[in-house]
Amino acid sequence: MILTDVLGSRVTSSDGRYLGRVADARFVLDQPPPGQLLAGARLLGLIVSPHSAGSFMGYERNSVNRPWPWAQLLKWWHRGSFLVLWEDIEVMGPETVTLREGFSAYDPGLDGTGTA
Amino acid sequence: MKRLLGVALGILTAIGGFVDIGDLVTNAVVGSRFGMSLIWVVGVGVVGICLFADMSGRVAAVSGRATFEVIRERLGPRAGLANLGASFFINLMTVTAEVGGIALALQLVTSIHYLLWIPLAAFAVWLVIWRVRFKIMENVAGLLGLCLVVFGVALFLLQPDWGQLAGQALSPAVPQTENAAVYWFYAVGLFGAAMTPYEVFFFSSGAVEEGWKRKDLIQSRINVLAGFPLGGLLSVAIAGCAAVVLMPAGVEVTSLSQIVLPVADAGGKLALAFALVGILAATFGAALETTLSSGYTLAQFFGWSWGKFRSPGRAARFHLSMIVCLLVALGVLATGADPILITEYSVVFSAVALPLTYLPILIVANDPQYMGSDVNSRGINVAANVYLLIILAASLGAIPLMIVTGAGA
Numbered sequence: 082m083i084l085t086d087v088l089g090s091r092v093t094s095s096d097g098r099y100l101g102r103v104a105d106a107r108f109v110l111d112q113p114p115p116g117q118l119l120a121g122a123r124l125l126g127l128i129v130s131p132h133s134a135g136s137f138m139g140y141e142r143n144s145v146n147r148p149w150p151w152a153q154l155l156k157w158w159h160r161g162s163f164l165v166l167w168e169d170i171e172v173m174g175p176e177t178v179t180l181r182e183g184f185s186a187y188d189p190g191l192d193g194t195g196t197a
Numbered sequence: 198m199k200r201l202l203g204v205a206l207g208i209l210t211a212i213g214g215f216v217d218i219g220d221l222v223t224n225a226v227v228g229s230r231f232g233m234s235l236i237w238v239v240g241v242g243v244v245g246i247c248l249f250a251d252m253s254g255r256v257a258a259v260s261g262r263a264t265f266e267v268i269r270e271r272l273g274p275r276a277g278l279a280n281l282g283a284s285f286f287i288n289l290m291t292v293t294a295e296v297g298g299i300a301l302a303l304q305l306v307t308s309i310h311y312l313l314w315i316p317l318a319a320f321a322v323w324l325v326i327w328r329v330r331f332k333i334m335e336n337v338a339g340l341l342g343l344c345l346v347v348f349g350v351a352l353f354l355l356q357p358d359w360g361q362l363a364g365q366a367l368s369p370a371v372p373q374t375e376n377a378a379v380y381w382f383y384a385v386g387l388f389g390a391a392m393t394p395y396e397v398f399f400f401s402s403g404a405v406e407e408g409w410k411r412k413d414l415i416q417s418r419i420n421v422l423a424g425f426p427l428g429g430l431l432s433v434a435i436a437g438c439a440a441v442v443l444m445p446a447g448v449e450v451t452s453l454s455q456i457v458l459p460v461a462d463a464g465g466k467l468a469l470a471f472a473l474v475g476i477l478a479a480t481f482g483a484a485l486e487t488t489l490s491s492g493y494t495l496a497q498f499f500g501w502s503w504g505k506f507r508s509p510g511r512a513a514r515f516h517l518s519m520i521v522c523l524l525v526a527l528g529v530l531a532t533g534a535d536p537i538l539i540t541e542y543s544v545v546f547s548a549v550a551l552p553l554t555y556l557p558i559l560i561v562a563n564d565p566q567y568m569g570s571d572v573n574s575r576g577i578n579v580a581a582n583v584y585l586l587i588i589l590a591a592s593l594g595a596i597p598l599m600i601v602t603g604a605g606a
Contacts, residue, residue, distance in 0.1 A: 136273045138560060147563040148578045151556070 082174060087127070089134040090174055092165075095182040102134035103127050103178060105141070107164060107189075127170070127178065128189050130162035143190040164189045204419055210335055211424020213342025216431050217483030218298035219291065219390040219544045221476065222537055224432045225456040226605075227383050228439030229448055231372055233365035236433055238384045242391025243429035245584050247421050249392065249555060250400045252562040252573065252581070254417045257404035260567040264401045265497035267567075268557045280553045281498045285491060287550050288395050290543040292487040293526040296322065297536025298480035301453040306473055315530050319523045322484045326519060331406045331505040338482025344475030347460055347468050349434040354463035357441040365440070382598040382605045385591045386541065389548030391429065392588075397554060398490040402497070406504055411571065438463075451537060492519040545599060548591045555588055 084106060092100045105128035113120040128141070139145060140155045169184035227235045253264055260267075265284075269277040299322075300314035307314075325334055371380045409417065438459035439450065448455055453476070461469040489505070496503035496515040503515040530536065559581050562573045573581065599605075 136271070136276065138271050139564060139566075142566075145564060145566075148559060148573065148582065150582075151560060152563075 087174060087178070090176060090178050092127075092129045092178045092180065094180050094184075095171060100180070101129045101131035101162065104130035104134050104159065104162060105137060105189075124167055126164050126166040126187075128162055128164055129186075130159045132160065133158050141189055141191055143192055159189075162189050163187060200416075204416055206336060207416060207420035208424045208427070209343060210339030211420045212427045212431065213339035213345070213478065214335070214482055214486070215425055215428020216342060216345055216435075216479045217291075217393070217486075218294050218480050218536070218540050219393060219547070220432045221298070221435060221453075221456055221479065222450070222540045223383070223386050223390040223544050224436040225439045225443070226450045226541070227387055228436030229443035229450045229455075230375060231380065231383065232440040232444055233362050233437065234369040234372065235380070235384055235387055236366045236436055237369055238387040239391055239429050239432050239436070241587065242388045243426050244580075245388075245587070246392045246396060247425050248577070248580055248584055249397055249558065250421045250425070251418060252577070253397050253401040253558050254404050254409070254421065255414060255571055256558060256562055256567065257401040258409040258414055258417065259411055259569065259571045260561075261405065262567070263405050263493060263497050264398050264554060264558060265494045267561045268554065269498050271557045271560060277498060280557075281494060283550045283553055284394055284398075285494055287543060287546045288398070288487055288491050288494065289522055289525060290539060290546060291393065291395055292484065292491060292522055293529050294536055294540040294543050295480050295484035295487055296523070296526050297530050297539060298453070299477065299484055300530070301536055302473060302477040302480055305454055305457065306477075311536075312531070312533070315527060318481075318484070319527045322481070322488055323520060323523055325485060326488060326505070327509055327516065331403070334485060334505075335403070335482075338478055338485060341478030342475055342482055344471045345431050345435075345479060347464065347471035347475060348431060348438055351460040351463040351468055351472075352434050352437045352441065354468075355438070355441050355459065357437070362437060362440065376602075378598060379602045379605055381594065382545075382602045385548050385595045385598060386544045386605070388587075388591050389544040389546070389551070389595070391432070392551060393544070393547045394550055394554050395487045395490040397558070398493050399486040402489070402493040402504075406506055408506075414571070453537070488519050488522060491522045492516070541604070545595050545604075548588075549595045550592070551588045552585070552592050555585065559585065 087106065088103050090103045092103060094100055107125045107128060108122040109125045110120045111123055135158070137159055138155050140152055146152045163186035165180055165184055165186060169181045170178060171181045172179040224239070256267060257263055265281065268280055272280060296315065296318050297311070299318040300311040303309070303314040303318065304311040371377050404417065435456070439456070442459035442462055443450065443455065450456060457469060457472045457476070460472040492515045493503060495518045496512070501514040502512045504512060509516045561567055563578070565572055
């Protein structure tokens with residue numbers, strides 16, 4: 082499975098309720114494991130957006146709010162979106178992603194400029 | 198002193214490089230049919246291209262990224278690919294029109310049929326792109342393009358009724374012989390001709406080619422803010438000549454010889470010679486820019502190494518894609534399709550595709566992670582938003598107007 086297969090998939094809760102679509106995947110860079118030089122990117126979780134599976138165009142970063150009104154429009158477009166951790170995913174694809182019962186929804190925003 | 202010369206050279210290049218076959222044809226057609234009553238559109242277009250070029254040049258200089266790298270990063274691969282498809286198609290149409298323009302200009306000089314000149318024109322474009330250094334290429338074409346000033350001289354020699362021309366320009370109205378839909382169709386075309394997307398691809402990629410840094414921003418601003426408006430005046434002069442000579446005679450512009458007719462009328466053989474050199478330089482320069490732009494957009498989207506600062510062997514796919522584009526243009530022209538007609542369609546489609554590249558640049562020019570402290574100022578954002586509305590209106594209106602008016606017939 083590649084990322085393209087996942088992006089845009091339907092996301093449902095364990096009781097089959099529709100939650101949104103996969104809009105993005107969030108990765109973290111860990112310290113490299115002992116004996117290796119490079120850190121691999123680890124999938125932290127998926128961004129689920131209830132209204133649109135389109136790109137955030139960079140406005141997932143909380144500090145970016147220009148130019149008016151496009152920043153506001155794109156943030157509104159993705160209102161109600163949340164980050165769900167990899168551990169909370171019960172079934173992954175092909176067409177649908179099902180979340181575990183009692184999953185936690187995290188704020189999808191990134192602080193700062195997104196580099197830190 | 199050297200810096201002053203650099204600034205002067207930059208401005209002159211921008212003036213000469215502003216006009217291409219799209220501006221030549223559209224302005225002459227509009228002048229011959231509407232007099233000066235559509236000339237305000239040139240002004241709107243010039244301010245727009247200044248704004249757009251300033252933003253994309255600043256993004257390129259500060260972040261080191263050219264337009265299509267930014268578009269792919271922001272829109273993601275799928276939406277980016279749709280964007281690339283539209284932009285590339287229109288750019289290819291413009292390449293075809295410019296190569297055809299070179300051949301038409303050579304036909305005027307030599308009386309040899311333009312179809313015979315087309316292979317040579319395409320070959321010459323390729324050879325220059327392959328061999329000649331970026332800076333020299335840009336400056337020579339731009340400076341020779343300054344010969345188009347002869348259109349301005351001709352306008353004075355024709356001793357027109359200035360009051361009447363000014364009246365048409367300042368209180369624009371649809372002439373009685375034309376209907377409103379056709380008027381607005383040509384307004385969109387003229388806007389598309391002034392704000393062709395390739396100018397921005399070329400401008401921002403050129404900034405990377407020449408290794409612009411933050412400190413070069415002032416010079417680039419001067420080049421844009423002085424050069425493009427003066428280039429716009431050349432467009433106005435072309436339309437003016439057509440309005441004075443062709444409109445009263447009832448000539449509808451369908452060929453390059455009609456565009457230069459007022460110049461020959463006013464200044465004789467010498468003026469005509471200048472006009473022909475200017476047209477040849479303008480179309481040749483624009484053929485170089487559009488061909489390079491097709492390579493730039495493809496290479497930037499797919500992440501190939503690109504640029505004339507690399508030897509062709511080190512940017513093989515970039516150069517190969519440009520050769521293929523020139524061959525496609527050659528093939529289209531070989532069918533006998535009229536280059537003037539291709540030009541008229543290309544400026545309208547340019548207007549259609551404009552928002553696709555404009556919005557991503559506007560967004561990135563506001564992103565502090567790329568731009569640091571050089572993000573758009575509030576004033577620029579207000580102007581940029583006003584222009585976004587104009588661009589959207591032109592883009593959405595273009596195709597319906599084209600259908601309603603039968604492409605301005």
